[in-house]
Amino acid sequence: MKWHELGDMSCPVARSLAILGDRWTLLIIRNAFMRTRRFEDFQKQLGITRHLLSDRLNRLVDKNVLKKVMYQDSPKRYEYRLTEAGLALYPVILVLTQWGNTWLNEKGEHPPLELVHEPCGHKTDSQLRCSECGEALHAKDMIPVMDEAAQLPSSRRDIL
């Protein structure tokens, strides 16, 4: 199976990863959350090749994760900003931060990146909680349900 075919699958994880699941895209988005907006800045900060950066930024604009905003008229210059869909990726960056802090620092060689929650003023560990009962969510307690999908022919049900 070719990679781009994943975008048509019924599984939402496959569709998300068809946009986000390559070696640079989530790093670009991380930097966008750190207020990076311009081509040159992304390129210097990430060390990505200009060619790839151009390709990835255009893809993200095409997929409505970033938008181009003109910030100078002559010569015309555009910067890249997170759209509403892009801002909604913050949880992805946050859980990757916490996983890296916790599980990829066994020898203690990296100072953890701590996050202060400004409204309450404390260093925070984010927790995923159920919107209904408020309890912390764990894999073993979750049951996937795909009502309509059950009525699709099995060839369209894909993975999940």
Place this chain on the structure above:
Amino acid sequence: MKWHELGDMSCPVARSLAILGDRWTLLIIRNAFMRTRRFEDFQKQLGITRHLLSDRLNRLVDKNVLKKVMYQDSPKRYEYRLTEAGLALYPVILVLTQWGNTWLNEKGEHPPLELVHEPCGHKTDSQLRCSECGEALHAKDMIPVMDEAAQLPSSRRDIL
């Protein structure tokens, strides 16, 4: 910059993505959460080439995300199971599921994958909350702090 060099960076997102940030790894992990454990099953479900699957599974074992467990003695057969670090990736899968459900289904062509939280019995939308004050977390309220890193030479501070 080459991809594998990211694993040494001080940013935990870069270190996480040095393991998870390619086209197949998170899909393999998604299927592991769906109880897939054997080489043949991963291959059939994902449509990944056998070569790549072998490479990715070995890498995940090497990085302590999966472990090989013998399930048959003769001939010796092993299956791949999530380690503690692997199980800790559930939030990543969950937030990607929700983002895909919400933002990659504009034409309504995909039935959303709904998740029932078994202990309370309701369909849930997971929410990221602050461990200290319990409020929902948003990008604009978070301040990254890297105490010790501030004392490192700037060449070692990398991106964040």
Place this chain on the structure above:
DNA sequence: TCCTTAGGTTCTAAAAAGGAACTTACGAGC
């Protein structure tokens, strides 16, 4: 006129991914 800045595009070589066939080690059936 020449230099600088921002945002790319072009070129070539190297690395990674895709696809199909082959291997190994066993057990079962005939």
Place this chain on the structure above:
DNA sequence: GCTCGTAAGTTCCTTTTTAGAACCTAAGGA
């Protein structure tokens, strides 16, 4: 003891992607 089937890979060859460096364009300033 021959053939088939299964699980888990490995090999070989082709096609795509990436990496890295150089080049291009359009405008402003010294």
